[in-house]
Amino acid sequence: xxxxxxxxxxxxxxxxxxxxxxxxxxxxxxxxxxxxxxxxxxxxxxxxxxxxxxxxxxxxxxxxxxxxxxxxxxxxxxxxxxxxxxxxxxxxxxxxxxxxxxxxxxxxxxxxxxxxxxxxxxxxxxxxxxxxxxxxxxxxxxxxxxxxxxxxxxxxxxxxxxxxxxxxxxxxxxxxxxxxxxxxxxxxxxxxxxxxxxxxxxxxxxxxxxxxxxxxxxxxxxxxxxxxxxxxxxxxxxxxxxxxxxxxxxxxxxxxxxxxxxxxxxxxxxxxxxxxxxxxxxxxxxxxxxxxxxxxxxxxxxxxxxxxxxxxxxxxxxxxxxxxxxxxxxxxxxxxxxxxxxxxxxxxxxxxxxxxxxxxxxxxxxxxxxxxxxxxxxxx
Amino acid sequence: xxxxxxxxxxxxxxxxxxxxxxxxxxxxxxxxxxxxxxxxxxxxxxxxxxxxxxxxxxxxxxxxxxxxxxxxxxxxxxxxxxxxxxxxxxxxxxxxxxxxxxxxxxxxxxxxxxxxxxxxxxxxxxxxxxxxxxxxxxxxxxxxxxxxxxxxxx
Numbered sequence: 001x002x003x004x005x006x007x008x009x010x011x012x013x014x015x016x017x018x019x020x021x022x023x024x025x026x027x028x029x030x031x032x033x034x035x036x037x038x039x040x041x042x043x044x045x046x047x048x049x050x051x052x053x054x055x056x057x058x059x060x061x062x063x064x065x066x067x068x069x070x071x072x073x074x075x076x077x078x079x080x081x082x083x084x085x086x087x088x089x090x091x092x093x094x095x096x097x098x099x100x101x102x103x104x105x106x107x108x109x110x111x112x113x114x115x116x117x118x119x120x121x122x123x124x125x126x127x128x129x130x131x132x133x134x135x136x137x138x139x140x141x142x143x144x145x146x147x148x149x150x151x152x153x154x155x156x157x158x159x160x161x162x163x164x165x166x167x168x169x170x171x172x173x174x175x176x177x178x179x180x181x182x183x184x185x186x187x188x189x190x191x192x193x194x195x196x197x198x199x200x201x202x203x204x205x206x207x208x209x210x211x212x213x214x215x216x217x218x219x220x221x222x223x224x225x226x227x228x229x230x231x232x233x234x235x236x237x238x239x240x241x242x243x244x245x246x247x248x249x250x251x252x253x254x255x256x257x258x259x260x261x262x263x264x265x266x267x268x269x270x271x272x273x274x275x276x277x278x279x280x281x282x283x284x285x286x287x288x289x290x291x292x293x294x295x296x297x298x299x300x301x302x303x304x305x306x307x308x309x310x311x312x313x314x315x316x317x318x319x320x321x322x323x324x325x326x327x328x329x330x331x332x333x334x335x336x337x338x339x340x341x342x343x344x345x346x347x348x349x350x351x352x353x354x355x356x357x358x359x360x361x362x363x364x365x366x367x368x369x370x371x372x373x374x375x376x377x378x379x380x
Numbered sequence: 381x382x383x384x385x386x387x388x389x390x391x392x393x394x395x396x397x398x399x400x401x402x403x404x405x406x407x408x409x410x411x412x413x414x415x416x417x418x419x420x421x422x423x424x425x426x427x428x429x430x431x432x433x434x435x436x437x438x439x440x441x442x443x444x445x446x447x448x449x450x451x452x453x454x455x456x457x458x459x460x461x462x463x464x465x466x467x468x469x470x471x472x473x474x475x476x477x478x479x480x481x482x483x484x485x486x487x488x489x490x491x492x493x494x495x496x497x498x499x500x501x502x503x504x505x506x507x508x509x510x511x512x513x514x515x516x517x518x519x520x521x522x523x524x525x526x527x528x529x530x531x532x533x534x
Contacts, residue, residue, distance in 0.1 A: 012390060016398070062409050070419045071431065082399045089395040093388065113387040120458065121388075142421050143432045154440050157447040164454045171461040231422055236406035240399065321507035324443070328496075328505040332450075336493055343485065346465045347478045 011110065012093075019092040022301075023246035024054040030309055037313045058239065066235030073139040080136025081233065081240035087129040088247035094118040095254045096180045098264050098294035102286045110290065111180060118179035119167060122255060123160075126210060129248065130156045133212075133219065136241070137229035148228030152212060152219035155323060159209035159216075162331035166199045166206070169335075169342040170259050173351070179258055186262035188269060193260040195345075195355055198338045200260045202331055204307075207252040209327070211245065213308055215315040218323060253304035254297075261300050264293030337362055442504050453492050460485055 028043065031053070035042025043050030068077055098110035115121060130153050137149020170192060174182045186192055193200045209216040220228030230241045257263055272292060277285035318326070341358035348354040421428040463469065464485065469477045499505055 009390075012387065012394065016394060062406050065411050065413065066406065067412075067414050067418050069421050070416075071421055071428075078403070082396075082403070085399050086392070086395045089398070090391060093391045113385075113391075115385065115388075138433075140421075141432045143423070143434075146432045146434075146436070150436055150440050154443045157451075158443060161447065161450050161454065164451070165457075168454070168457055168461045171458070172464050175462055175465045177458070177462055226422065226424070235410055236402055239406075240402065324505070324507045328446075329500065332496060333493070336489060336496075340486070340489065343464060343482065347470075347482065 011108075015092055015095070015097070016089065018097075019089065019247055019250055020243075022250050023243055024058070026246045026249060026305060027057065027242075028054050029305065033306065033309045034313060037310075061236050061239035064235040066237065069141060069232055071141040072232065073141070076135050076139035077232075078237070080132055080139055081237045081244070082132075083135060084129065084132025084244040085240045085247075087125050087132060088244035088251065091122045091125040091251050092247070092254075094121050094179055095251065096183050096258060096263055097297060099290045100286075101290055102283045109180065110294065114178060114180050117177045119171070119177050119182065119255075119259075122179075122251070123164065123167065126248075126252075127156075127160060129210075129244075132241075132244065133229050136233070140229075140232040142232050144225040144227070144231045145229050148219045148225050148231070151320070152229060155212070155216060155218060155327075156210055158324060158327035159206040159331065162202055162327065162335045163206035163210065165332070165335040165339055166202045167259075169196055169199050169339045172339070172343050172346055179255075183258050183263040183265065186265050188265060189262070189267040191260065191262040191265070195352055196260075196338065196342055198334065198359060199342070200256075202335050202338065203260065204256060204304075206331065207256060208308065208311065209323075211248050211252055211308070213249065214312040215317050216323060217317060218320060221317060249305060249308055250301065253301045253308070256304050257297065257300040263300070264290075264297040266293070266296045269293065439507065446499055446504060449495065450492065453488070453495075457485075457488065460488075 028050070032042050032050075043053040046052040046056045068074055093113055094111070094115060096109070096111045096114070100107040100109050102108075133152045134149045137145040137152070140146070170182065171177060173192065173195060174185050176182060176185075182192075212219050219225075220230070222228075225231070230238055233241060269289070273286070273289040276289050279285065280288060341355060341362065345351045345354035345358055421432070423429070460481065464478075464481050466477075
């Protein structure tokens with residue numbers, strides 16, 4: 001029993017290190033990708049290809065002088081970034097990084113914890129994340145910070161609804177709130193993205209909005225609000241805010257990959273598993289296959305992180321009324337329609353086929369009624 | 381035996397420890413030489429005018445209110461979603477289960493959608509749009525003067 005506890009403790013530490021390490025190197029990738037897209041060199045001074053840049057940045061943040069404005073609420077000013085970081089880290093607990101490891105005849109899942117409400121846990125913790133921003137922005141006693149914080153709060157709650165309804169349509173198909181079960185049902189290439197492409201698109205858009213990434217970065221739009229909610233922050237407190245943003249990006253990429261792209265599942269995985277166990281023995285072969293699965297999962301996560309950065313340099317920022325219209329007038333109704341279609345298709349004998357039939361009927365009705373309406377209006 | 385939720389606590393403690401550690405290290409390493417100029421609230425280089433805890437746009441409250449309504453309904457839909465596709469229940473009741481659960485959900489989602497339509501129709505979802513309006517401002521400077529200046533210094 002204590003042996004399992006030790007392994008679990010090690011896994012928790014590894015997951016912490018992994019999510020923090022990936023978040024640190026996301027800042028490097030962000031700058032490299034930005035440099036590539038804008039056709040310039042990018043970071044190349046710290047180490048070969050600038051690979052030590054994240055460490056240099058962290059070092060700089062540690063040594064910076066930090067001052068708390070006299071008019072700021074001192075306690076809340078410090079708690080704000082702490083909450084942002086804590087909530088970002090907490091949600092990584094339930095990400096299923098891989099299948100099981102076979103050690104001394106015991107199958108140990110590669111996951112911080114496999115609670116049966118995994119996805120609800122992530123959803124709840126992500127909703128709490130807005131408190132970090134709101135508290136920090138309010139405590140600064142700065143007008144820009146306050147506006148940034150309010151914008152962040154109302155944007156996050158608006159997109160959370162569409163995200164939640166899309167989540168429901170995934171749960172309807174799998175019938176479980178455990179992320180491991182959801183992933184397990186997408187064995188091979190039986191991924192959810194093929195069953196609900198519209199849900200996938202809504203979920204990716206909402207994740208962009210939840211992470212406050214461009215084109216939804218109104219909380220920190222630097223040409224209106226200086227730096228938004230972290231205008232007054234410096235030193236490691238600013239570091240915690242920036243870091244939590246990158247951890248959030250990693251986690252939402254991981255959640256998208258596990259809900260819609262089958263996490264560690266890849267086509268031909270059964271063949272690889274039986275081949276490896278046949279050649280290298282039951283225990284080592286099984287573990288090697290699991291490691292392969294983890295690598296596939298990390299590849300998928302990095303693909304989504306790349307998409308996040310790609311979008312940043314492709315789309316301009318929205319205006320606030322456009323942002324709200326999109327959340328309430330497009331995402332919400334579309335996700336409700338998606339939920340109804342998915343639920344109806346789930347009862348039919350061929351869910352995959354009926355999903356697309358449902359979507360086609362909806363598209364026909366929507367565009368048909370719009371054409372009829374436009375024709376009527378032009379006749380008047 | 382530590383239950384799965386024991387690890388939640390472990391995670392939370394580890395996370396708090398990490399945040400405190402990072403802030404503590406930064407506190408030891410960094411210099412601290414505050415002065416009134418540094419500690420002033422930033423306002424684009426101007427002197428700070430009053431407090432920032434002022435009343436803000438009422439729209440944000442309305443958005444929050446609508447959100448609460450929908451979020452509660454969303455939470456109520458979660459248990460339904462996790463049992464709706466249950467094959468065992470479906471086979472036991474020869475499909476009656478699906479019809480009942482489906483109709484029930486449909487009514488619920490219909491009410492949800494109706495709420496959205498109501499808020500939409502009432503204009504609670506409309507953000508104030510920036511509009512360009514024509515003014516009848518008459519400039520005392522005649523247009524020819526600008527033209528002359530442009531030509532003179534061209």
